[in-house]
Amino acid sequence: MNPIPIGRLLRANTTGCALGCKVTQGSTPSFGDMVIIPLTNQNKIYGLVYDIHIDDDGLVNQLAAADISREIIEDNRRNRNVPVEMSVAFIGWEDPQGRVHHTRVPYPPLTLDEIFQCDDEEVRKFTQNGSFGYLRAVLRNPELPVVDLVTAHLRQILAARSGIDAGQALEASLVEVIAMLKDDYPQMMDVLSAVSEIL
Amino acid sequence: MTLNDKKPILQADDPQNTPIGYVIGGGLKANLFVRLTRPAHEVQEGGFVVLESGNWQFYGLVTDLQLGAVDPRYAEIQNRERLSAQVSQLLASQTLYTNLEVLPALMLERGPEPGTEEYEKWRAALTEEPRPLPIKTVPTHHAVARLASAGDVAEIFGVPGEGANFEIGRTREQDHPVCIDLEKFVQRSSGIFGATGSGKSFLTRIILAGLIKHNTASVLVFDMHNEYGFDDTASDTGMPVVGLRTKFPGRVIVAGLGRGAHIRQHNPDFHLEFNESDIQPEDIEMLTRELNLRETTPTTLEALVQTFGPERWFHEFKHMVNGAVIENDEGKKVPAPESVAYWANQAGVNPMAAEGLHSKMSRVFNLPYIVEDDPNQKISVNSLRHIIEALKSGKHVVLSFGDYERDLDYLLVSNLLTRKIREAWEEMTNQYRGKDGAEPRPLVIAVEEAHKLLNREMASQTSFSTIAREMRKYYVTLLIIDQRPSQIYDEVMSQLGTRVSGWLGDENDIAAVLSGLAGRDALRGMLARLQPKEEVLLLGWGVPMPILVKSRRYDQAFWDSLLGKESRRDAAQSLKELGF
Numbered sequence: 085m086n087p088i089p090i091g092r093l094l095r096a097n098t099t100g101c102a103l104g105c106k107v108t109q110g111s112t113p114s115f116g117d118m119v120i121i122p123l124t125n126q127n128k129i130y131g132l133v134y135d136i137h138i139d140d141d142g143l144v145n146q147l148a149a150a151d152i153s154r155e156i157i158e159d160n161r162r163n164r165n166v167p168v169e170m171s172v173a174f175i176g177w178e179d180p181q182g183r184v185h186h187t188r189v190p191y192p193p194l195t196l197d198e199i200f201q202c203d204d205e206e207v208r209k210f211t212q213n214g215s216f217g218y219l220r221a222v223l224r225n226p227e228l229p230v231v232d233l234v235t236a237h238l239r240q241i242l243a244a245r246s247g248i249d250a251g252q253a254l255e256a257s258l259v260e261v262i263a264m265l266k267d268d269y270p271q272m273m274d275v276l277s278a279v280s281e282i283l
Numbered sequence: 284m285t286l287n288d289k290k291p292i293l294q295a296d297d298p299q300n301t302p303i304g305y306v307i308g309g310g311l312k313a314n315l316f317v318r319l320t321r322p323a324h325e326v327q328e329g330g331f332v333v334l335e336s337g338n339w340q341f342y343g344l345v346t347d348l349q350l351g352a353v354d355p356r357y358a359e360i361q362n363r364e365r366l367s368a369q370v371s372q373l374l375a376s377q378t379l380y381t382n383l384e385v386l387p388a389l390m391l392e393r394g395p396e397p398g399t400e401e402y403e404k405w406r407a408a409l410t411e412e413p414r415p416l417p418i419k420t421v422p423t424h425h426a427v428a429r430l431a432s433a434g435d436v437a438e439i440f441g442v443p444g445e446g447a448n449f450e451i452g453r454t455r456e457q458d459h460p461v462c463i464d465l466e467k468f469v470q471r472s473s474g475i476f477g478a479t480g481s482g483k484s485f486l487t488r489i490i491l492a493g494l495i496k497h498n499t500a501s502v503l504v505f506d507m508h509n510e511y512g513f514d515d516t517a518s519d520t521g522m523p524v525v526g527l528r529t530k531f532p533g534r535v536i537v538a539g540l541g542r543g544a545h546i547r548q549h550n551p552d553f554h555l556e557f558n559e560s561d562i563q564p565e566d567i568e569m570l571t572r573e574l575n576l577r578e579t580t581p582t583t584l585e586a587l588v589q590t591f592g593p594e595r596w597f598h599e600f601k602h603m604v605n606g607a608v609i610e611n612d613e614g615k616k617v618p619a620p621e622s623v624a625y626w627a628n629q630a631g632v633n634p635m636a637a638e639g640l641h642s643k644m645s646r647v648f649n650l651p652y653i654v655e656d657d658p659n660q661k662i663s664v665n666s667l668r669h670i671i672e673a674l675k676s677g678k679h680v681v682l683s684f685g686d687y688e689r690d691l692d693y694l695l696v697s698n699l700l701t702r703k704i705r706e707a708w709e710e711m712t713n714q715y716r717g718k719d720g721a722e723p724r725p726l727v728i729a730v731e732e733a734h735k736l737l738n739r740e741m742a743s744q745t746s747f748s749t750i751a752r753e754m755r756k757y758y759v760t761l762l763i764i765d766q767r768p769s770q771i772y773d774e775v776m777s778q779l780g781t782r783v784s785g786w787l788g789d790e791n792d793i794a795a796v797l798s799g800l801a802g803r804d805a806l807r808g809m810l811a812r813l814q815p816k817e818e819v820l821l822l823g824w825g826v827p828m829p830i831l832v833k834s835r836r837y838d839q840a841f842w843d844s845l846l847g848k849e850s851r852r853d854a855a856q857s858l859k860e861l862g863f
Contacts, residue, residue, distance in 0.1 A: 255369075259377065262378065266357075267353070267354070269357070272374075273362070276366050280365070
């Protein structure tokens with residue numbers, strides 16, 4: 085786990101949450117990245133970033149049309165009234181004994197809980213549990229950008245593993261995706277063609 | 284980790300048996316359906332498969348392979364340009380499939396896993412050793428399917444060399460030997476079918492060789508084309524073909540039809556002739572179509588027998604003169620005493636009908652192998668009896684027709700000889716059943732071009748149909764060899780036990796071979812897709828279940844296997860040792 089939190093929880097339920105964070109493009113997670121939320125009861129929740137949006141506020145509206153210096157721009161970017169908001173879809177959780185579960189989280193995190201970006205080790209741990217059944221939380225959710233989210237997530241998995249291990253994980257994940265989407269031809273072809281581009 | 288690593292979907296009980304799929308549906312009436320988990324080309328129509336379901340094994344034959352897709356679009360649209368190769372292949376493996384249609388035939392209870400407590404309990408509760416049974420139920424969903432192993436084939440068809448098991452071919456996929464039980468084979472009439480050039484003659488030679496070697500029965504072969512007795516040459520390849528007499532000297536006798544007959548430049552062991560007294564009216568009636576006889580023929584023949592007796596009628600009729608007239612005292616032309624018309628008037632038979640019959644029978648009168656009864660001419664008196672005695676004593680006879688290749692010769696001689704044999708075997712059987720004689724030796728009569736003797740029109744007139752229907756009770760059965768089974772009387776076809784069929788193209792012929800058999804609809808297409816000269820389908824009462832085999836080659840390897848070192852001995856040497 086990256087020791088520096090990327091933000092704090094704004095609101096949540098058992099399927100996902102929204103977090104607010106500062107904007108520093110170098111350190112914030114990207115679309116599709118896996119994040120982890122440690123809870124007070126020693127459970128950890130895993131999720132995928134599926135949306136990042138930056139809302140405007142009254143001051144930014146005024147500054148946008150004005151001639152402003154670099155310092156003002158940087159200042160307003162860093163010190164925002166309205167934080168950068170990220171939406172996260174939960175994909176599983178880990179119990180205090182370290183067992184990973186690819187099921188809905190028992191209860192959501194609390195307001196202002198810190199959220200961290202997963203490192204390669206955590207990505208490997210979560211996806212090595214046995215199956216990629218957690219992808220159903222993504223594939224069956226009509227509100228998520230399924231094609232792009234699955235593609236970005238698989239890209240992260242490939243980056244976190246190497247060699248034969250990466251290939252096997254990719255194959256296993258695609259088998260799961262195909263099994264879940266085979267009755268939805270348009271969605272299937274969209275997902276697979278997007279995944280083909282990263283291979 | 285791939286899916287296969289994570290959870291082995293299919294595992295046969297024996298790790299050496301690779302699963303090929305699993306049951307997904309079907310039933311007893313409609314066949315079973317198996318989802319193939321191997322590439323489609325690894326399984327072919329006719330494959331012998333085993334379905335493992337709990338304590339039972341089910342045995343069946345692949346009768347169809349069907350391509351399918353989860354969604355038709357996966358099959359109709361190629362994705363190789365849109366997707367990467369790996370993704371495209373994964374998609375195909377998950378969304379495109381092949382289903383096998385399996386004709387279930389037998390089931391066998393094999394019990395729990397050996398070595399377990401359940402197994403011991405099961406064994407203790409058995410009242411008899413489990414054996415394959417006709418199928419009565421179905422396997423469960425997802426029962427593992429695999430190709431039959433050598434043990435499975437042996438369980439169903441027997442081990443070659445054990446008892447009367449004779450290897451007739453091998454399974455196509457895995458080359459396991461498939462046997463027929465020759466003792467069962469001869470208990471009922473059998474048939475070898477196939478279109479011209481499909482390898483019937485070679486298959487017949489193989490089966491005859493097996494019968495002769497195992498000595499299960501005596502064999503009489505009506506060799507219309509002189510193929511079986513002496514060495515021959517294959518018409519398509521020009522290669523030499525060993526004759527049965529060459530390989531079984533002393534046990535196989537070649538008889539030639541007619542005095543002075545030469546068969547393939549060889550002298551037969553003896554010449555077959557018939558006495559005129561051997562010819563009976565039914566022998567002539569059987570030639571109705573061949574001689575274009577009229578409906579008055581039976582009446583005329585009956586009158587001849589009444590006048591001259593059953594042993595003289597033919598001779599007397601032959602020597603009558605058609606149209607002979609004399610002048611009577613009044614100068615009027617009247618039939619001469621030696622004329623046909625004269626006799627007809629005496630016997631109360633229509634003279635024109637009698638003259639017509641005499642004229643048409645001239646083809647029979649002129650046959651050189653029908654000779655006058657003469658006690659001094661021992662050849663004609665003895666040759667028919669010689670054949671019967673040889674068969675009774677355990678020898679085998681190949682009757683080669685030599686230069687007599689017309690249908691007339693074949694029909695007359697075959698029927699006549701068979702009638703005599705039938706009489707002899709009926710007598711022996713009645714004596715045996717009356718506790719007054721030994722059990723008759725089983726006899727198999729091999730008949731080529733069987734449709735000429737066993738078509739609907741002839742069936743009621745020939746001895747063959749009687750044999751096919753009834754004579755198994757008298758230890759005589761037929762082995763009919765034919766390329767047009769649709770022309771054989773269906774009552775005869777229904778009596779056939781084992782049917783061995785090569786490629787057939789005609790729908791009616793296919794239907795005839797399969798008539799009366801369960802699963803015939805499923806097997807129909809298989810017969811039309813057999814590889815000529817390579818594959819045959821075994822079916823019928825005589826085999827436990829239908830099976831497609833690669834037929835054995837009739838070559839030196841076959842003889843080495845059948846006869847061992849004996850097969851390479853020179854025929855002359857063998858004859859010398861036997862005192863010939």
